[in-house]
Amino acid sequence: MTDHGHNHKHASHKTLTKADAEKALNLVLDSVISAIKSHHNINITGFGSFEIHHRKAREGRNPKTGAKMKIDAYNQPTFRAGRKMKEACN
Numbered sequence: 001m002t003d004h005g006h007n008h009k010h011a012s013h014k015t016l017t018k019a020d021a022e023k024a025l026n027l028v029l030d031s032v033i034s035a036i037k038s039h040h041n042i043n044i045t046g047f048g049s050f051e052i053h054h055r056k057a058r059e060g061r062n063p064k065t066g067a068k069m070k071i072d073a074y075n076q077p078t079f080r081a082g083r084k085m086k087e088a089c090n
Contacts, residue, residue, distance in 0.1 A: 045082065047081075047082050047085055048082040049079070049082070050077065050079055051077070051078050051080070052075050052077055053076045054073065054075055055073060055074050057072055058070075
């Protein structure tokens with residue numbers, strides 16, 4: 001489900017308008033992105049946690065040619081589902 005679809009669904013079941021639901025979702029997403037950019041971990045109890053994992057530079061291969069190539073170090077954002085999220089999925 002896209003953000004648009006989620007906002008519409010939430011707005012139709014609650015007292016929030018579609019615009020208010022979209023603003024609320026955008027506020028949460030902007031907060032998570034801002035914290036991740038600052039290298040802070042975010043934990044939303046029951047939902048899950050967002051973390052940054054640093055990946056070291058390494059040597060890889062081009063899958064088409066097989067030539068060796070250098071893969072630079074980078075920060076990988078990760079999400080780990082919380083208990084309520086896991087239970088809802090199973």
